[in-house]
Amino acid sequence: xxxxxxxxxxxxxxxxxxxxxxxxxxxxxxxxxxxxxxxxxxxxxxxxxxxxxxxxxxxxxxxxxxxxxxxxxxxxxxxxxxx
Amino acid sequence: xxxxxxxxxxxxxxxxxxxxxxxxxxxxxxxxxxxxxxxxxxxxxxxxxxxxxxxxxxxxxxxxxxxxxxxxxxxxxxxxxxxxxxxxxxxxxxxxxxxxxxxxxxxxxxxxxxxxxxxxxxxxxxxxxxxxxxxxxxxxxxxxxxxxxxxxxxxxxxxxxxxxxxxxxxxxxxxxxxxxxxxxxxxxxxxxxxxxxxxxxxxxxxxxxxxxxxxxxxxxxxxxxxxxxxxxxxxxxxxxxxxxxxxxxxxxxxxxxxxxxxxxxxxxxxxxxxxxxxxxxxxxxxxxxxxxxxxxxxxxxxxxxxxxxxxxxxxxxxxxxxxxxxxxxxxxxxxxxxxxxxxxxxxxxxxxxxxxxxxxxxxxxxxxxxxxxxxxxxxxxxxxxxxxxxxxxxxxxxxxxxxxxxxxxxxxxxxxxxxxxxxxxxxxxxxxxxxxxxxxxxxxxxxxxxxxxxxxxxxxxxxxxxxxxxxxxxxxxxxxxxxxxxxxxxxxxxxxxxxxxxxxxxxxxxxxxxxxxx
Numbered sequence: 001x002x003x004x005x006x007x008x009x010x011x012x013x014x015x016x017x018x019x020x021x022x023x024x025x026x027x028x029x030x031x032x033x034x035x036x037x038x039x040x041x042x043x044x045x046x047x048x049x050x051x052x053x054x055x056x057x058x059x060x061x062x063x064x065x066x067x068x069x070x071x072x073x074x075x076x077x078x079x080x081x082x083x
Numbered sequence: 084x085x086x087x088x089x090x091x092x093x094x095x096x097x098x099x100x101x102x103x104x105x106x107x108x109x110x111x112x113x114x115x116x117x118x119x120x121x122x123x124x125x126x127x128x129x130x131x132x133x134x135x136x137x138x139x140x141x142x143x144x145x146x147x148x149x150x151x152x153x154x155x156x157x158x159x160x161x162x163x164x165x166x167x168x169x170x171x172x173x174x175x176x177x178x179x180x181x182x183x184x185x186x187x188x189x190x191x192x193x194x195x196x197x198x199x200x201x202x203x204x205x206x207x208x209x210x211x212x213x214x215x216x217x218x219x220x221x222x223x224x225x226x227x228x229x230x231x232x233x234x235x236x237x238x239x240x241x242x243x244x245x246x247x248x249x250x251x252x253x254x255x256x257x258x259x260x261x262x263x264x265x266x267x268x269x270x271x272x273x274x275x276x277x278x279x280x281x282x283x284x285x286x287x288x289x290x291x292x293x294x295x296x297x298x299x300x301x302x303x304x305x306x307x308x309x310x311x312x313x314x315x316x317x318x319x320x321x322x323x324x325x326x327x328x329x330x331x332x333x334x335x336x337x338x339x340x341x342x343x344x345x346x347x348x349x350x351x352x353x354x355x356x357x358x359x360x361x362x363x364x365x366x367x368x369x370x371x372x373x374x375x376x377x378x379x380x381x382x383x384x385x386x387x388x389x390x391x392x393x394x395x396x397x398x399x400x401x402x403x404x405x406x407x408x409x410x411x412x413x414x415x416x417x418x419x420x421x422x423x424x425x426x427x428x429x430x431x432x433x434x435x436x437x438x439x440x441x442x443x444x445x446x447x448x449x450x451x452x453x454x455x456x457x458x459x460x461x462x463x464x465x466x467x468x469x470x471x472x473x474x475x476x477x478x479x480x481x482x483x484x485x486x487x488x489x490x491x492x493x494x495x496x497x498x499x500x501x502x503x504x505x506x507x508x509x510x511x512x513x514x515x516x517x518x519x520x521x522x523x524x525x526x527x528x529x530x531x532x533x534x535x536x537x538x539x540x541x542x543x544x545x546x547x548x549x550x551x552x553x554x555x556x557x558x559x560x561x562x563x564x565x566x567x568x569x570x571x572x573x574x575x576x577x578x579x580x581x582x583x584x585x586x587x588x589x590x591x592x593x594x595x596x597x598x599x600x601x
Contacts, residue, residue, distance in 0.1 A: 001098060008238075009231075017302045024307060031318050035303070036408040042299055043291040047237035054095035054242065055088045081306070 003059030011066035012049030016042040018073040025080040089246065096242045097450075099235050100443045101465050105472035106220070106232045108440045110290075112476055113217035115433030118418060118426045119568075121169040123210040126565040128192065128201065129554055130547035131492050134171060136557070137196035142356050143338040148198040149175035149191055150361075154183035158328050161358040166195045171559070174204060208498035209487040212505070213480065218293075221502075230294030237287040243276055251277060265449055272442040275435050282432045289412040320403025322395060324359050324367050324385050331364040335388040341368060349382045349398070350375025364389055374399060378420060379411040437473070444469045467516055474528040475512035481535040482508040484569075488542045522587050529580035533573040540566045 020038035027034050053062035116123070140148075142163050150161065159178030166173060173193040181187055190204035212221065219225030244251070254273060259266045276283075300315065308315045316323075346352045353372035360366050366388045374380040377399060385394040397406070414420045418429040444465060451462045486504035490497045516524050543566060544551065554562055 001095070004095070013298065017299065020299060021302070021306060024303075030404070032320065032404040032406075035319060036404045038303075039292060039296065039299060039405070040288070040408070043234075043237070043288055043295070046234065047241055047287075050234070050238040051092070051241050051245070054099075054238065055092045057087055057091065 008053035117214040120210040320406025479508040533576035
């Protein structure tokens with residue numbers, strides 16, 4: 001349970017930040033609107049990451065469930081950040 | 084959903100529930116009470132000082148009275164909160180020269196008709212103390228602790244919905260009154276959980292945004308804004324005024340005129356009138372208030388008083404959506420967009436969530452007790468924690484109300500003693516809970532809480548009979564509404580204690596009967 005909790009908190013947080021940044025890059029809106037949408041989406045996303053981790057059978061599965069989407073999202077971050 | 088997924092989620096729902104339940108209960112209990120924090124504040128203040136009717140003094144007159152004979156630090160702020168629906172008093176926050184005053188600022192409560200200082204705002208701490216308990220437990224870093232508790236609460240909601248999804252509609256009206264205790268608790272937990280889903284989801288999201296926004300703020304500032312925190316705050320609609328001190332004393336006569344002008348433009352008197360460099364040529368007035376006819380829409384104007392030029396102006400047409408969004412969530416969170424009736428509904432829902440937390444704990448404890456192979460120490464810890472965090476906090480709040488009423492307004496450390504009364508009661512109830520039988524503790528707690536509340540009402544009338552009569556004649560009924568509330572809660576507690584005692588007596592009779600038969 002402790003391992004799952006650590007994965008859920010840290011990877012969940014990173015995943016939500018990463019997705020929020022992507023939304024900021026992608027959405028064709030004003031900056032204040034993008035910030036608000038990011039904020040409203042980020043926390044539920046973190047909570048969903050918690051659900052994904054805690055419903056896993058093991059800490060390894062929790063890593064995979066959060067890690068894979070994080071890698072994809074982080075790659076998109078890097079693409080926009082460098083581009 | 085796969086079987087193991089459900090099992091894992093059920094385990095996590097139970098364990099995390101029991102771990103966060105104590106703090107979550109405090110958050111919901113204190114939050115439900117602090118929905119009425121303006122009323123609690125008025126109940127604290129009004130009987131000690133009745134304001135007489137007349138012509139309300141202007142903001143500029145109050146400013147002069149607030150800084151008179153005080154080491155006012157003009158290079159900092161002078162903030163005035165005009166009388167409103169929530170409070171009939173003027174509130175003034177005066178920044179002081181720390182070397183002379185020994186403190187950074189003073190908060191004053193002023194009679195709006197005479198300008199007489201009723202007392203310091205911090206003296207009447209109870210309402211704010213309960214609100215802070217809800218927000219950050221009144222401890223350092225409490226805001227983040229509560230933030231993470233809220234995050235887990237969000238998980239509890241989502242996992243609860245997933246676990247109960249198939250029966251969410253079908254079992255909505257199921258309440259098995261004639262079955263065993265576990266079924267009753269489970270039905271209560273499920274029904275209250277289902278009814279309160281929109282409310283609890285809103286609370287979880289808004290609570291997270293209020294308490295943990297710093298995480299995303301840092302991420303945004305570092306990555307999107309390349310470390311420019313100020314630009315981020317500007318886009319988020321956080322306004323600040325920076326003016327340079329000119330060292331050229333000047334009096335301005337246009338303060339009241341400008342306050343009236345913007346009150347007329349936006350349909351509301353500003354909630355906050357803040358002066359920067361007050362008394363200097365560079366004086367700036369910052370007004371913040373609500374815009375009439377718009378949901379959670381605020382106006383903010385900063386004006387150079389020397390030439391009436393506008394530094395910035397936020398209104399319906401020009402504002403940050405982040406600011407507006409957070410104001411909207413704030414209105415939803417505190418039920419500030421409607422009247423007293425909505426806050427009563429919020430209060431009932433908040434207390435129902437407290438019930439949800441308690442039933443969840445009881446279900447976990449009962450399940451754990453049946454598992455013979457498992458150590459029963461965790462059951463004892465969970466039982467004691469539940470009792471202390473629920474009944475202990477409840478009684479401590481009642482004692483804090485009594486202390487707020489009994490401690491004289493002139494007593495300099497009044498606020499500290501209200502807090503001491505709360506903490507001491509919590510500790511005493513924790514010690515008692517460890518040593519006496521649980522059912523006896525339950526009955527005694529409800530009886531003593533009811534007694535304390537009744538004593539508070541009696542103290543009101545014994546200490547301030549004339550002022551209460553004057554308040555009644557002036558048509559100011561808030562203090563009486565509070566007394567009715569105390570009486571209603573005391574009656575409810577007495578009823579619960581009676582039912583619990585009756586149940587205990589029946590159970591004892593059955594046990595004695597069994598012994599006699601054997």
